[in-house]
Amino acid sequence: MILLGFFETYVKLSEEEEQQLQREVKTMETKEKEKVLELIISYEQKGRKEGMKEGMKEGMRRLIETMARKGMTNDEIARLVDLPVEEIERLL
Template sequence: MFRYFARLTEKYRLPVYPIAVLSFNSPRTVQPKVYQVAFPNKVVLQFDYDVIQLNRLNWRDFLRQQNPVASALMAKMNIEPSDRLQVKLECLRLLATLRLDPARMTLISGFIDTYLRLSAEEESRLESEIATMEPVQQEVVMEIVTSWMERGIEQGLQQGKQSQTLALIFRQLPRRIGAINPELERHIRSLAVPQLEELAEALLDFSNEADLVNWLQQISEEAPAE
């Protein structure tokens, strides 16, 4: 926190108010909020910062806050297992009243869905609860839920396609170049689907392991810098 504070202060030449938002599930013990550099004869530095530890906050305290950040962060607060369905429902209900632009709605609703996953039974009960909402609110919530479903289907299709392409590659490689070492296998598994599809075609021209190594090196060099 002190390093972030010092670098931001140096870069922007503005006062910086330091706040740490802790989103981990455990531990739930109070976390430090001070950094000190001290010697036997002198305290050289005492840096104090605010800590918002989500797992020590009660989600019920934020139900009535018309704040998009609160609707997202509720998903990481102190939630009893029996309350998970209600929390997700209340997050959706709050989002439906905030009238956010599409980009913010996608960002916040995606956070909620990622960090507050329900079981199949809970999802079924959630759908039943949504059906009891008043029409305008229900329409907004259904748009959010539908986007979650579409994203889940797309991710499932991508994962399925990746698995199928990997299976094809690992069937063909031994026939072309023999067994490969674990490091090369890990490298191949880390490739994106389009790269895997390219490899599935390129390996037909491989005659030894060096061809595979050269191809992977070329792909790495062509990848855009982050």
């Protein structure tokens, strides 16, 4: 079940807590399960978006560092990556 998989992945439960969770899930009404599932999906989507955003930032930082190592000025880098010079300086 997706709900239990979510808890196994993101929430570390003791064996007793896991058994209690399984009992509670079994007693949930279908509508309750659907609401919980929607919440889980929402959190997973948010996590993916945040991960992608962080990955893009890290990629940009590495690109800027590489350009600087190759001898480009902060002004040149700023023009190429479309960021203010102050941001380039902060990232270096």
